[in-house]
Amino acid sequence: MSGGATPGLVAPTRAGMLPAAPDVVNTSDYDSQTVQVNLRETWLIRGVEIPTRVVLAPMAGVSVQAFRRQGRRFGAGLVCSEMVSCAGIEHRNEKTLGYLRVASDEHPLAIQIFGSEPRAMAEAARVVEAAGADLIDINFGCPVRKVTKTGAGATLLDDTGRACAIVTAVAQAVGLPVSVKMRRGLRDGARTCLEVGPRLVEAGAATLTLHPRSAQQMYTGRADHALTEELVALVDVPVVASGDIVSRARAQAVLTTTGAAAVMVGRGAQGNPWVLREIVDGDAREPSREEVVAELVLFVRETVRELGERRAASFLKKFYGWYLGRGRFPKPFKQQLVVLDSTEEVERRLLAAAPGALALLELLEEEVSVGDEVLLELPISIYGGG
């Protein structure tokens, strides 16, 4: 069927379909004055209600709980953990189990798992369900050799039988809807996703996310959303479009031309939660320096609480550039922060650079502390241990 509607999906309007560009959605073809998609429209993945049509992408080394909670605050309707190894879950690896920590204000939340054995993936899915996730997401997109050489991630796109067996095993093991995130295929120009996608739905996937680059491409070139449009026409579950969504105009163009149920935002939201607000609500205000510092300090504090000081201090370094770049602060300031050893010192320098941020930070802390209930009881020591 076409249009991505499914029983229960409040079908997004596809008004004003534009002619699809040959291989990519070109926002310059799109007249934002005449076609407006409501990004605040609710949609459903089986019984799970997703309040907006923007999904925050799973990103390894980025999608910690602080990132996901922030994403929900800024308008993402669904957030996702980074990919979690099913072998790590099976062996009760402490660091792996730390990824399954869910706060009550994250919902709806998907936890993504990767692996190559249907039985182990089913067992991991049971643990993820017990941890409080709303969806189990399966990774058939990771192009990184460390993962693909184990037969997991994007490799499974070339092994449809095994991919389907994984989806079936997971769908039978849990009561939650199962989603699959995939690339277009392994090699440049591949259209494998169009063959595999419908089979995965038959196997039990309740939604598909497509990042239409090949594994070979990694992150080069462009995401070819003409493939997303083709996939939408082939399956009767909602499809999420991932790749190069960095603005409201782009989001609207992709939703309109592909008929996808939602767009996913990844790199565009790194150090820039304000892009989610812009995409969802059209609020294009640039944050003030005080807002940037308040969000960053909150992010630092929450990440330290989640990972422990030692892990957080190195994990956070890349975020300083992401937050303080985009012309928000002079470059040398970021360079001063990344060489500091303690996050307390980072916080002190940030607040000295924008003293007005303190009042904003206090307001934010009040807002986010409400409902921060950890559903999976895990010893706090594991977060400092890795």
Ligand SMILES: Cc1cc2nc3c(=O)[nH]c(=O)nc-3n(C[C@H](O)[C@H](O)[C@H](O)COP(=O)(O)O)c2cc1C
């Ligand atoms: C640093 C980084 C880590 C990523 N980790 C994951 C992951 O764990 N699981 C996954 O399915 N995709 C992962 N991705 C892919 C993103 O979810 C997304 O599909 C891709 O970045 C394209 O979207 P974008 O152009 O909005 O960034 C990752 C991407 C980046 C940049």
